[in-house]
Amino acid sequence: MNTDDVVLHARDIVKTYGGTRALKGVDFGVHRGQVTTLFGENGAGKSTLMKILSGVEQPTSGSIILDGQPVTFATTNDARDHGIAIIHQELSLAPNLSVRDNIFLGREITRAGGVDYAEETRQAAALLADLRLDVSPAAMVGDLRVGQQQIVEIARALSIDARILIMDEPTSALAAKEVEILFGIIEEHTARGVSLVYISHHLEEALQVTDHAVVLRDGTMTARGDREEIDLAWIVQHMVGEHFDLGSPPEGHAFGDPVLEIQDLTVRDPENPERAVVDELSLTVREGEIVCLYGLMGAGRTEVLEAVAGRGRIAGGRILYRGQQLGPESIGERIAMGIGLVPEDRQRDGLVQTMSVGQNLTLSSIRQFLTRGFLSRRKETALADGLIRDVTVKAPGPQTPIGSLSGGNQQKVVIGKALATGPGVMLLDEPSRGIDIGAKAEVFGLLADRAREGLGVVYSTSEVEECFSIAHRIVVLRRGRISAEFGPDAAKSDVMAASGEVVTS
Ligand SMILES: Nc1ncnc2c1ncn2[C@@H]1O[C@H](COP(=O)(O)OP(=O)(O)OP(=O)(O)O)[C@@H](O)[C@H]1O
Ligand SMILES: [Mg+2]
Incomplete structure (x- = not known):
């Protein structure tokens, strides 16, 4: 030097x-x-x-x-x-x-x-x-x-x-x-x-x-x-230390019944109720299907996912989970039904900073360990250990305080926590924030495996490359509406153009 x-x-x-x-x-x-x-x-x-x-x-x-x-x-x-x-x-x-x-x-x-x-x-x-x-x-x-x-x-x-x-x-x-x-x-x-x-x-x-x-x-x-x-x-x-490639989307397989149906969903901007941030949007996701929600920041992706997860108020339309219309259930009730969310903001909504890695991982799935009111620590620890391996969290063990993990490893815990609830549909809002290329590939592989077992996935991202590595179907959002849909063989520039992005190369 x-x-x-x-x-x-x-x-x-x-x-x-x-x-x-x-x-x-x-x-x-x-x-x-x-x-x-x-x-x-x-x-x-x-x-x-x-x-x-x-x-x-x-x-x-x-x-x-x-x-x-x-x-x-x-x-x-x-x-x-x-x-x-x-x-x-x-x-x-x-x-x-x-x-x-x-x-x-x-x-x-x-x-x-x-x-x-x-x-x-x-x-x-x-x-x-x-x-x-x-x-x-x-x-x-x-x-x-x-x-x-x-x-x-x-x-x-x-x-x-x-x-x-x-x-x-x-x-x-x-x-x-x-x-x-x-x-x-x-x-x-x-x-x-x-x-x-x-x-x-x-x-x-x-x-x-x-x-x-x-x-x-x-x-x-x-x-x-x-x-x-x-x-x-x-x-x-x-x-x-080796050659590496994020890979191509999972092989197509036969999808099952609709697991999530969003019909004419409208969400208004709380600051400016005149403005619809999600505008009569309809989308169906089947068992085993991975849908990528692509769009610029502010296109309405977060609002769609939050509406499904039971956060925030919807102004119109309806949402069905396994054919059953969702009502005024709380976030916790929706998690128990099978709707898992990896939120956009891990500091605010994803993790409890005063708790350990293990406690954070099992926080939303705690019900599973209650037998007649008693918590089975053994089962909880076994689940935490398994998840730490699955999402490749680098931590000495489940007792490690979450705050001592590197940024990317904290994000992996947020993903593991949502998987731990055994969801039927998993909503991920920009989940790859700060995770390295190897971990990203692991997470993609994990989601593909779970999809093969019937999990429906909605993966929201502003990185177009990610869509092509994970999705069976790419849905582009623009100003709260679906502006286009693509299969995994689409051209990157077409997907970007549909989002309203200026395509330079
Ligand atoms: N306050 C702390 N207490 C204990 N261990 C810590 C603390 N801060 C960091 N570490 C450990 O030091 C190592 C390096 O962490 P660091 O945050 O520097 O990683 P990084 O390269 O920034 O990773 P990332 O890409 O995920 O942000 C990790 O093993 C982490 O768990
Ligand atoms: Mg870091």
């Missing part, structure tokens, strides 16, 4: 958490005015390394050199004072505060006598405009969709005017259009000399911005390359 252009250098970093050696002596350099991407499987140690560079965590041993001088960051404030900002993988916003207050939390702009709210509002509005987020600085963060929250998280990091900007999975909840906007901003920043670290499991996307790539595997650096030396195959090979 040419060390002249390395502005920040992590040297021989070791980090242990109890018995886990998350980093085993890693050297990592951040290049001045360029983008260094960090690749690696779930649990490889990427976030841990970034937390150390931004003062969130302290290394067990090793040193950090900034501009040739050794530094220590005891807190995130220390790192920030040195011009280092981080966008966290797990959203770290306060839901009960406004967008503006989140952006300036802990760094309020003051004027004689107090906080200068007017100036904060002005700066927040300018940042949101740069990011093309059409949300008021006064809006409560808790009312925003995950993708919008992610953009606020980005705005907060940009407001610091850092010289080193770390982005840990900044696009996992963003649609293609928003990713493009972010990439424009990255370009502006690097042109001004800002140095970037970028982490993503959207490998093709990350390749677009990469100047230098580093691959971590099990806490050790396995490869380093400059832009002209690397491609997708290079990344995957160093990440998982």
Whole structure:
């Protein structure tokens, strides 16, 4: 590595958490005015390394050199004072505060006598405009969709005017259009000399911005390359150690009876009841069928799935599960009937952060372990162990606290939890957020197996490649309506065009 252009250098970093050696002596350099991407499987140690560079965590041993001088960051404030900002993988916003207050939390702009709210509002509005987020600085963060929250998280990091900007999975909840906007901003920043670290499991996307790539595997650096030396195959090979391909859709098989029938479903925007976010939509899913729901962010995919799962109010139409019309059942009752949901927001709806991996996995299926009011711990543990294997969660065991898992491994727990309820239909809302390519293939294989046994699946995604790897049928949503349907042999560009996306290649 040419060390002249390395502005920040992590040297021989070791980090242990109890018995886990998350980093085993890693050297990592951040290049001045360029983008260094960090690749690696779930649990490889990427976030841990970034937390150390931004003062969130302290290394067990090793040193950090900034501009040739050794530094220590005891807190995130220390790192920030040195011009280092981080966008966290797990959203770290306060839901009960406004967008503006989140952006300036802990760094309020003051004027004689107090906080200068007017100036904060002005700066927040300018940042949101740069990011093309059409949300008021006064809006409560808790009312925003995950993708919008992610953009606020980005705005907060940009407001610091850092010289080193770390982005840990900044696009996992963003649609293609928003990713493009972010990439424009990255370009502006690097042109001004800002140095970037970028982490993503959207490998093709990350390749677009990469100047230098580093691959971590099990806490050790396995490869380093400059832009002209690397491609997708290079990344995957160093990440998982073999050639890899997400595969093609499951073989067609005979589908059974309709398991889910959505008829003329209408859902209105709670903020603006004039507007239908789902507009008289009808869709039938049969036993054993995997339907991919493709569309841009805001197309209505989440609202369709939430209506089926019993979240949110429907304004019209009806939903049948195994021929039986759903009424006012609670979410819990729908789960018991056989409707499983992997929600969009794992922090808010998917996981209980104070519980263990095992408890989270079995939380929704607890009924199965009750015999005359007694909980069978043995059965619960057996189920948890099986699920940890099935969805390939990397954790020492079911007792591990969920918060100590890497981001991608937490997402696998959310998927396992929905599978544990033994659903007849499984609804997955952008479930591949942050999971690595190997785990994604495992999850796809698992869903295909379950479909062969009769499970109906609705898989919602904004990544078109995923549709072609998993679905028997691709249904495209646009402005709350189905704009087109395709078989697995369709052309990618046709599917994208039907969503309203501008197809460039
Ligand atoms: N607070 C913690 N306590 C215990 N173990 C932890 C803690 N934080 C991280 N780990 C462990 O350190 C290892 C590396 O985790 P890290 O979050 O850095 O992975 P990652 O590469 O960011 O993965 P992902 O792609 O899933 O985000 C994992 O085995 C994880 O379980
Ligand atoms: Mg991570």
